Amino acid sequence: MENRTEISPRFVVEKLGPRAYYVYDTVTCLSRYPSFTRRGAQKVADRKNAAQASS
Numbered sequence: 764m765e766n767r768t769e770i771s772p773r774f775v776v777e778k779l780g781p782r783a784y785y786v787y788d789t790v791t792c793l794s795r796y797p798s799f800t801r802r803g804a805q806k807v808a809d810r811k812n813a814a815q816a817s818s
Contacts (some may be wrong), residue, residue: 776804786811790795 777787777794784804785794798804798810 769784772808772812773815774808778803 771789773789775789777785778801779785779794782799784798784801786796786798786804786808787794796804796807798807801809
């Protein structure tokens with residue numbers, strides 16, 4: 764049996780309204796970087812996760 768552990772990303776996209784998406788930081792429990800589209804918020808979350816991984 765293999766023991767696989769999935770690493771969850773620190774920054775995830777959270778929907779708060781019909782056109783309100785935020786990047787949620789799972790460590791500090793803060794929602795920041797508002798966006799009108801999920802795609803825009805996902806780009807920010809991906810960029811933040813990449814910066815976190817390289818640090």
